[in-house]
Amino acid sequence: MRRYLILLSVVISVTGLSFVTMNDRLFEISKNIELFINTFKELNANYVDEIDPGKLMRTGIDAMVGSLDPYTNYISESQVESYRLNDDVKYKGIGATVDIVGGVLTIMEPYEGGDLVKAGVKAGDQIIKINGQMTTGMDLEECNQVLRGVGGTNIDLEIKTIEGKSQSLTVPRATTTRQNVPYYGFVEDGIGYVSLTTFTADASKNIAKGIKELKKENPSLNGIILDLRYNGGGLLREAISVSNLFVDKGQLIVSTRGKLESENKEYESRAAAMDLDTPLAILINKKSASASEIVSGVIQDLDRGVIVGQRSFGKGLVQNTKEIGYNSRVKLTTSKYYIPSGRCIQSVDYENGEPKDIEDSARSVFKTKGGRTVLDGGGVTPDVKLPAPIKPDIVQKLLDNHIIFKFVNTIVAKTKDTLQLDQIHYNQIDVFKQFVTQEKYKYISQMKSELDIYESKVASDPLYESMESEIDLLRSKIEQTEATAIEDYEEEILIEINKELSSRYHYEKGKIYSTLDQDQEIKECISILQDQSRYRKILSK
DSSP: OOHHHHHHHHHHHHHHHHHHHHHHHHHHHHHHHHHHHHHHHHHHHOOOOOOOOOHHHHHHOOOHHHHHOOOOOEEEEHHHHHHHHHHOOTTTTEEEEEEEETTTTEEEEOOOTSHHHHHHHTOOOOEEEEETTOOOOOOHHHHHHHOOOOOTOEEEEEOOOOOOOOOEEEEOOOOOOOOSSSSEEETTTEEEEOOOBBBBHHHHHHHOOOOHHHHHSSSSOOOEEETTOOOOHHHHHHHHHHHHTTOOOOEEEEEEESSHHHHHHEEEOSSSSSSSSOOOOEOOOOOOOOOHHHHHHHHHHOOOOOEEESOOOOOEEEEEEEEEEEEEEEEEEEEEEOOTTBBOOOOOOOEEEEEOOOOOOGEEEEEOTTSOOOSSSSSSSOSSEOOOOOOOOOHHHHHTTTHHHHHHHHHHHHOSSSOOGGGGOOOOOHHHHHHHHHTTTTOOHHHHHHHHHHHHHHHSTTTTTHHHHHHHHHHHHHHHHHHHHHHHHHHHHHHHHHHHHHHHHHHHHHHHHHHGGOHHHHHHHHHHHHHHHHHHHHTOO
């Protein structure tokens, strides 16, 4: 009897403690809401200038949700329609990426198999009118809003082709996405390569199809490279299914945990694995996010393969949208993803809305299935870290200013036949230089821009006059390197020209194929997979 009385006493004490804690929390909420309202009232009544109540309140709400994570945000009544267009599955586009090039709305990449491609529209073609409305003067966001609409509805386009011809066509708004597995093939004897660009429907089936084809071509497959670089994620079910290709049935893949019990879920692999034994290397980089991080993290946690590249993005959050009245919404994080070792892939620190790297000493330690040390607190850290490839400044500027894109337009306009992948080897850098001159494009290096900024800041300094000759000499040297930049980086520029040219005839597959031979990260994966002692050593550290 005494034991039951003691137990009852403990229960009452704990319940009482919870009640007090809840009361304290409710009091804090009530108090701070009152403080917020009173502050707002005082500002509205007495601030020296007239205040826009809606604008001021929006600032407060944005600051509140912005202090949590970059994915929690407020959607006002005026933004709801735009939000629906971007988020609602019933709203579709025309099956292409577009951009403003030279002031004109331009098709940058029509999706393979889509209605635009079937109608003969190509990358480089310009959209002059949408439903009779001129696109000149519209910014990119306005153009995209006009292009998107309810799936199945038609849209009238007036096109100017890269050959200079006019074309009017009507296309339906439909779901036409990038191929999620645009390319698979052999990169070395016995080493297969599969690229996954996004976790859309059937991603796992398409990977499985690719691997089956590779094994059919070479039954003694010695290694598989799965490329998840620049893959921003997608469907959770596809992340689970892709993982399941390489880990067996009944394995915990990912779990979600939140404040509410309903947010706590576990997801296991449901089918027999397709391949448990072939050595596996997964490529990731800073743009690999969400579902990509689940797959690479699962493979790492279970010691099923080697992860190569740079630390991934660090997005392991689940969001839901809630109605909050007056046709407004808040999109908020309700749970986080956890992978088999128990670690969370979500970043814990941000800078300007981007995940920020933190020191390993500030990250919690977890163990893989085989006892290797892995860390949480921000993405997946590769087993083999490689420096991120950096494009030379001249190459990046030529891409950013669409010079290479426009140059390839001129090649395609003159080429009547479809070029096969192995036929694309453009190497006429002198012709490209002439085009750059015709475009009146002048390359200004990042160093020159920084020097101009520096000089403007110190021009009023008394010491400037004594240093002016040295600054002029430095500027002269920079200008000399700018003048020869195309020749100095001829190889890198030709790689980008061939990549763009390959994409015109073979879309995403062409882009990937054209760079396989020069890709140092793929070469590192090949080296690891060909050296089985090194491969096993990495997985046993």
